[in-house]
Amino acid sequence: MSLPKAVVLLSGGLDSATCLAIAKQEGYECYALSFAYGQRHNIELECARRIATAANVARHIVINIDLRQWGGSALTDDIDVPEAGSTEGIPATYVPARNTIFLSFAVGWAEVLGARDIFIGVNSLDYSGYPDCRPEFIQSFAECARLGTKASDEGWKFNIHAPLQYLKKSEIIRRGTELGVDYAVTHSCYNPAPDGKACGHCDSCHLRQQGFIDAGVPDPTPYAK
Amino acid sequence: MSLPKAVVLLSGGLDSATCLAIAKQEGYECYALSFAYGQRHNIELECARRIATAANVARHIVINIDLRQWGGSALTDDIDVPEAGSTEGIPATYVPARNTIFLSFAVGWAEVLGARDIFIGVNSLDYSGYPDCRPEFIQSFAECARLGTKASDEGWKFNIHAPLQYLKKSEIIRRGTELGVDYAVTHSCYNPAPDGKACGHCDSCHLRQQGFIDAGVPDPTPYAK
Numbered sequence: 312m313s314l315p316k317a318v319v320l321l322s323g324g325l326d327s328a329t330c331l332a333i334a335k336q337e338g339y340e341c342y343a344l345s346f347a348y349g350q351r352h353n354i355e356l357e358c359a360r361r362i363a364t365a366a367n368v369a370r371h372i373v374i375n376i377d378l379r380q381w382g383g384s385a386l387t388d389d390i391d392v393p394e395a396g397s398t399e400g401i402p403a404t405y406v407p408a409r410n411t412i413f414l415s416f417a418v419g420w421a422e423v424l425g426a427r428d429i430f431i432g433v434n435s436l437d438y439s440g441y442p443d444c445r446p447e448f449i450q451s452f453a454e455c456a457r458l459g460t461k462a463s464d465e466g467w468k469f470n471i472h473a474p475l476q477y478l479k480k481s482e483i484i485r486r487g488t489e490l491g492v493d494y495a496v497t498h499s500c501y502n503p504a505p506d507g508k509a510c511g512h513c514d515s516c517h518l519r520q521q522g523f524i525d526a527g528v529p530d531p532t533p534y535a536k
Numbered sequence: 537m538s539l540p541k542a543v544v545l546l547s548g549g550l551d552s553a554t555c556l557a558i559a560k561q562e563g564y565e566c567y568a569l570s571f572a573y574g575q576r577h578n579i580e581l582e583c584a585r586r587i588a589t590a591a592n593v594a595r596h597i598v599i600n601i602d603l604r605q606w607g608g609s610a611l612t613d614d615i616d617v618p619e620a621g622s623t624e625g626i627p628a629t630y631v632p633a634r635n636t637i638f639l640s641f642a643v644g645w646a647e648v649l650g651a652r653d654i655f656i657g658v659n660s661l662d663y664s665g666y667p668d669c670r671p672e673f674i675q676s677f678a679e680c681a682r683l684g685t686k687a688s689d690e691g692w693k694f695n696i697h698a699p700l701q702y703l704k705k706s707e708i709i710r711r712g713t714e715l716g717v718d719y720a721v722t723h724s725c726y727n728p729a730p731d732g733k734a735c736g737h738c739d740s741c742h743l744r745q746q747g748f749i750d751a752g753v754p755d756p757t758p759y760a761k
Contacts, residue, residue, distance in 0.1 A: 372605055376641075380597055383648030401686055408644035409682045415640040416601075419633035423608030443684040451683045455676040459625055459636045459668040 316338040316426035317472075320418045321363060321371070323347050323355030325497045325519060326475055328362045329487035330432035333474045335366060336490055342424060343371040343483035344417055348409070349379035349387045354507045355498040362496060374416055383407055383432060385501070390504040392510075395517030402514060404412045404438055404501050410443035411452065427462075430472045437480035437522065439514050449473050480522030488528055508535040539565040541651035542583030542697075543642045546570050546588060546596070548580030550744060551700055552714035553587045556659035557567030558699045560591060561715055567649060568596040569642055573606035574612045579732045580723040586722055601639055608632050610726070611716050617727040617735075627664055627739060629726050634684070635668035636677065642683045645692060652687075655697045661694045662705035662747065666740050713753055720756035733760040 317339035327435060334341050342365075345359040363371035381435060382388030385403040393403050410433065417429045433444040434465045449471050457468040475483050487494065499519040500509035509516050511534040523530035542564035568591075570584040581598060588596035595761045607613030611627040618628050635658065642654045658659050658669040666672060674696050682693040700708050712719065724744040725734035734741050736759040748755035 360715055374601065374605070376601055378598065378644065380599070381645050381648045383644075392556040403687060406644075407647035408681070408685060411636070411680065412640040412644060415633055416574075419603065419631075419637060420606050422632035423606045424548040425553075442686060445683070448683040448688075451676070455673065455680040456633070456636065457675040458670070459616070460631075460633060460678045461667060463667050463673075464626060536583050 314338055315428060316340045316342060316369070316424050317428040317430055318342045318344055318421045318424070319368075319425055320413050320417055320432065321359045323358035323362060323497065324340040324426070324432070325464055325487070325494060325522075326432035326434055326483060327492070328380065328492050328494070328497045329402060329483050330430050330475060331366050331368070332490040332492045334472070336423070336429045341366065341368045343368045344420060344421065345371070345373045345414075346413060346416075347373055347375045348406070349377045351386050351392070352498065352501055352503050356505055358496055358498040365493065365496070365514075372420070374411065378406060380411075392513050394512050395514045399528040400440065401442065404439060404514065405441050408443070409440075410448070414452050414456070414471070418460060420472065421469065422460050428470045428472060430474070432475050432522055433473050433479070434478060434483065435474045436477065437518050444505060446473070446476055448455050479525070480518050482526035484522050484526040484528050488526070509531045539563055540653060541565045541567060541594070541649050542653040542655055543567045543569055543646045543649070543651055544593075544655040545638050545642055545657065547657070548582070548584035548722065549586060549657070549724050550712070550719060551657035551659055551708060552745075553717050553719070553722045554708050555655050555700055556591050556593070557712055557715040557717045558588065559655045559697070562647050564653060566591065567645065567651065569638075570592045571638060571641075571707045572598055572600045573598050573631070574602045576611050576617070576727050577726055579728055583721055583723040589717065590721070591620075599647070601637065603631060611701070619737050620665070620679050620739045625665070626667065629664060629739065630641070630666050633668070634667075635673070639677050639681070639696070643685060644655060646694065651691060653695045653697060655699070657700050658713065659700045659703060659705075659708065661702065662743050668682045671698070671701055674701070704741050704750070706750035709747050709751040709753050724757075729760040733758045735760055741758045
């Protein structure tokens with residue numbers, strides 16, 4: 312019997328690598344989807360390719376969408392990446408509508424594949440405060456996806472799985488470690504040095520570093536300083 | 537006083553050209569957004585450029601997203617475009633999640649621009665039966681966009697305008713004619729000849745032809761036969 316198919320959003324970061332491992336463990340044939348969106352830290356795409364290969368996914372697609380055309384984020388525009396804890400509210404690294412865009416593509420691919428399951432590694436505990444990582448957004452998107460596709464005519468719905476939604480970063484790392492995720496090939500830093508080393512100062516580095524400490528797992532990340 | 541900004545989805549077809557004219561008439565400064573998604577009828581993009589120029593939009597962006605990577609539609613894959621009226625249910629020209637993807641980009645750009653208004657020329661009377669043209673999808677997307685962006689933190693919401701939603705094709709044509717839309721530079725055919733002429737046989741040609749007849753407006757479209 313063939314496995315059910317799932318589209319898994321894979322950024323190349325710690326969370327999405329863990330999410331992919333969970334999808335595999337839950338018995339899905341995984342189709343990994345990444346985006347070259349003009350991100351400052353596009354080294355993560357090379358990580359995504361290595362993670363996808365190691366996980367033996369059925370297919371990995373990298374979609375090119377250059378969000379630098381309108382910028383508006385420290386990740387896609389000429390705006391400095393803030394240091395961890397230096398800002399209140401939604402930080403400058405927020406990329407407008409990024410997860411809405413990513414999930415829309417995932418739904419399109421899922422519909423073509425005949426998949427009803429989509430995995431996304433969003434987390435609303437140890438995260439940067441992005442609105443498109445919250446559970447109410449994910450639930451709303453699932454309904455929107457149902458109404459905007461054949462699902463509504465055929466009487467079924469997409470399941471948007473967010474298995475990390477309520478986990479602490481340390482819990483994610485412990486779970487991934489149990490599942491054999493090699494975190495050395497994942498990338499989290501928003502502002503890496505030219506040689507690819509993590510900056511150690513941005514919000515994402517900070518969350519990652521603290522996560523490994525709290526998990527009691529050695530951090531394999533090379534930091535610039 | 538500056539005009540409020542609106543992002544207007546512009547395919548280059550009859551409906552979106554009319555929708556842009558309505559947005560202008562309603563007093564918005566318009567930012568037109570088109571997509572090169574690997575569509576068989578990419579001549580519509582040249583039409584979109586000419587319509588955007590004629591309407592004197594503030595900016596026109598064409599986003600490249602190659603949906604041929606997964607195909608699954610007669611518009612993006614090696615699947616024949618059906619003749620008008622030849623199929624039941626959702627037709628082969630349906631592109632999975634297309635409007636969800638297009639609207640997601642529109643929301644991203646709107647957020648960067650500080651615009652709260654988005655226009656889309658969907659229609660649910662004289663249309664091809666695509667699920668992502670229906671009012672319940674548009675309403676659901678608006679809520680999803682609110683929850684996935686700064687709007688939710690700042691206490692406002694996006695207005696997704698679909699001014700053609702309940703108009704017949706003939707009413708759209710009459711409205712656009714009043715507003716000075718030059719339909720000669722719009723393109724509707726899903727399956728144009730190599731010289732760009734409309735096929736005259738697909739569902740979209742059929743709806744367009746009947747619309748001009750019912751509106752009592754001369755059809756400026758060159759048909760192949």
